[in-house]
Amino acid sequence: MLLAANGMQNKDIAEQLRIGRVQVSRWRERYVQSGLAGIERDLPHGAPPLKVDTARLVELPPHSKPLAATLEHAQDGRRVERERQHVMRRWHAHGLKPHIVRGFKVSRDPKFVEKLEDIVGLYMSPPEHALVLCCDETSQVQALDRTQPGLPLKKGCAATMTHDYNRNGTTTLFAALNVLDGQVIAQCQQRHRHSEWLKFLRKIDRETPKDKTLHLIADNYATHKHPAVQDWLAKHPRFNMHFTPTSASWLNMIERFFRDITTERLRRGVFTSVPELVDAINEYIAHHSTTPKPFIWTKSARDILQKVIRANRRLSSKQNGTLHFYDEN
Template sequence: MGRGRQAQVVKLSRKDRSALQALLRQSTAAQRDVVRARIALMADEGQTTAAIAQSLGLSLPSVSKRRGRVASRGAAGLQEVPRPGRPRRIGDAQRLQLLALACEPAEAQGRTTPTLDELCERAVEQGVVEHISRSHLQRILQAGDVRPHRVRQWLHSPDPQFREKVNAICELYRAAPKGSVVLSIDEKTGIQAIERKHADRAPRPGHTRRREFEYIRHGTQALIAALDVHSGRVLGRCSDRRTQDDLLAFMEEVARAYPQGPVHVIWDNLNTHRAQAVWADFNARHDQRFTFHFTPLHASWVNQIELLFGIYTRRVLRHASHTSKQHLRQRTEAFLAQRNTHPKPFKWTFAGFELQTGEPKKLAHHAQRLRPSTRR
């Protein structure tokens, strides 16, 4: 049996050997370059192709190809050679211009997102390219991770005391003042009692649930609820309207549910919440036990009751059919009763914004854990 092809002898210069050894010591070097450097150095030491392949976990053809290039060109043989095929028609500079063009608005006053066809026309008109197809432009945008057709909305809060208010509310969420209760209160209005005109078609393998578009409206309900952020207990009531009198009647229920001790109320800047004369009289009747904390403008996410409303929407309202306002009210009350059977508070992990000094805020238990122990 033949002995096979003789392995090519690799003799590296002192300069190449030092450069490859320095490459191996770099912690940020690409793995591909490290493996190729090891092949060249091991071949320079006189090891066989089979031994190198077994040591590095590579195939024989791969090691043999790299060894042949190093034998003929030295360390330069480790570099990539130009690949065959037609060169790119659109260069890097033109690709960057296309990405910038896609980020520009479609119209000065009107639409903001241009179509692919419009982008192709504008690229040709501005001389970026002579010609480009929709599919080619789409591949360039995907490679550049640019999606100008997608939009994420956000709402800026103009409150000058935004950070201070958020940090104060977060402090109440993490620990209530001694002997007090922290309640998150808000209203969910315009809850529609919608009855599906025709029954759904149940899902089956390969087919999703089918729902008839037509429905019957039976009116709306308003839900006013208070969440005890530290116990998870919920107090709520449904009504046909959401007026100052309805909110005042609900707050009387809250006062009866918490007859002793200070009560901290967190709610938003709704006009019924800001009626100072009304709440001054209410507080006077209840021995000034209530302290009202207002979330910053456009910052409803700070109010924990919004989390409960989200769960209520998904579990009670979504894809539901309510035959009347009374039916909707019964299901809402059943949801609140079920939450109170096993109350569970939300785990609020947001510690607040950084202090004026730039030092990040830390949770109390985290600071205690980081504090050096005095035990011996």
């Protein structure tokens, strides 16, 4: 204020005192408005503290839906006029994750309990002198070739891959996982009809000890129950089929192997033809077979059933009718 009284300009004052011109202007404005009192008293710094209704904030994600949107955290944050990071910190403290949605489906199979106990029993107490094989096929495995070559991973930069691709055909992977030792019997075929399924069953018959009874776990796909398949199974009594409940493919441990081969070999792969894709699959399975590791099933049928019952109750409370396919006894 003394320098300004001597006629100095703001820029000269800022340069002499080594502060910003805006700061000089603000202090002069405060002096003009309030005199000495305006520069003697200390004003609050920064933004005022947020006053958050935590109960209201925690209640928003489960019980509200924003207009014209499905992700709730941004809309809800604006609704309560709070900064996004502050809202996210409060939700994190209460264990709420509105940005995550997990898929599920409760089976409506009337024989759910019977099939559940049968399959889990094979996992946890396999019969003697027998092999338990988890079987399935994954169709439409695509041979994708990227439109441009990607760049490799290096320090400070992630590997790159074009978002678009050329389709070079598909194959179907049939696989059977031995629950005991983790060995996999696999075969790639062009289609997944009952004739291809029969061809795969014959492969299993050739590559397993003849003195062993075979218990095959499969889903309810129509090709697995085709009349021609039934006739073949009748002529090969050592094959025993066990079908998972509908909408319960998670009971088949081969799905875990399909996930592994997808994430570890196929998802980022570049294949210019179907034969190249098939070679990559066979190479992965051969490498897997050198040091196989079985998946260990730990959940009992009773534990799974109790979890399904709880899920069924929650669904029943959201619908008009009550869903029934078993009771707690």
